[in-house]
Amino acid sequence: MKTRTGYSGLQILLHWATAVLVVFNWFYSDGMGRALRAHLGDAASSRPPSMNPDIHVWTGVVVLGLVLLRLALRAVQGTPRAVSDGWVGRAAVWGHRLLYVLLLATPLLGIAAWFGGVKALGDPHELAADALLWVAGAHAIVALWHHHVLHDRVLLRMVRPE
Ligand code: HEM
Numbered sequence: 716m717k718t719r720t721g722y723s724g725l726q727i728l729l730h731w732a733t734a735v736l737v738v739f740n741w742f743y744s745d746g747m748g749r750a751l752r753a754h755l756g757d758a759a760s761s762r763p764p765s766m767n768p769d770i771h772v773w774t775g776v777v778v779l780g781l782v783l784l785r786l787a788l789r790a791v792q793g794t795p796r797a798v799s800d801g802w803v804g805r806a807a808v809w810g811h812r813l814l815y816v817l818l819l820a821t822p823l824l825g826i827a828a829w830f831g832g833v834k835a836l837g838d839p840h841e842l843a844a845d846a847l848l849w850v851a852g853a854h855a856i857v858a859l860w861h862h863h864v865l866h867d868r869v870l871l872r873m874v875r876p877e
């Protein structure tokens with residue numbers, strides 16, 4: 716993979732668009748369990764949910780598209796090297812890999828449940844979404860720690876294209 720000094724403008728745009736849509740979809744999910752049962756023709760859940768499931772479904776599909784675009788762009792344009800050496804740098808690399816795994820697994824499990832009709836994958840989808848939010852939350856705290864405590868350029872490189 717190519718190493719560069721920072722992220723490109725498009726990589727930065729995709730990072731923040733993904734972050735906003737993931738957080739939005741996590742909060743706009745209450746009622747999806749009932750929506751899934753109704754969608755799969757479960758007669759016992761005739762009461763419609765008080766939300767529009769299409770918004771959750773299509774926002775999630777867009778997230779998957781943006782993540783695939785990000786991974787393709789990453790392969791072509793490369794990414795900057797971790798700022799720290801040793802285990803701290805390796806933790807950053809593995810933390811980002813874990814984020815990508817959860818960013819792919821969450822919408823794919825949702826798609827398998829909704830479009831594939833595999834109801835049993837609804838719970839793993841919810842678990843993956845919760846894990847994604849926790850890991851992303853920790854990731855955001857680390858980014859803010861770099862900026863406000865360590866006073867390095869880590870946060871700025873996800874703001875200013877280089
Ligand atoms: C990255 C994007 C996504 C996030 C963060 C997310 C988050 C969530 C969360 C937190 C729940 C639990 C809701 C509850 O409290 O009942 C949920 C449920 C659900 N989501 Fe997603 N979701 C995403 C993408 C998708 C996609 C792409 C689809 C389908 C195409 C989908 C379909 C569903 C379904 C069917 C449920 C109900 C599962 C069940 O209760 O068995 N989601 N989602």
Ligand code: HEM
Pocket residue numbers: 730733734735737738789794795796797798807811814815818851854855856858859869870871872873
């Ligand atoms: C749901 C929310 C978020 C997700 C899913 C997410 C995901 C990611 C991923 C996968 C990367 C690795 C990029 C790459 O090298 O290809 C990354 C980098 C980065 N993120 Fe996030 N992020 C989120 C929210 C945030 C927030 C809220 C902040 C700031 C407070 C932030 C700051 C950063 C920074 C500074 C980098 C670059 C780190 C470096 O250059 O080593 N992220 N993010």
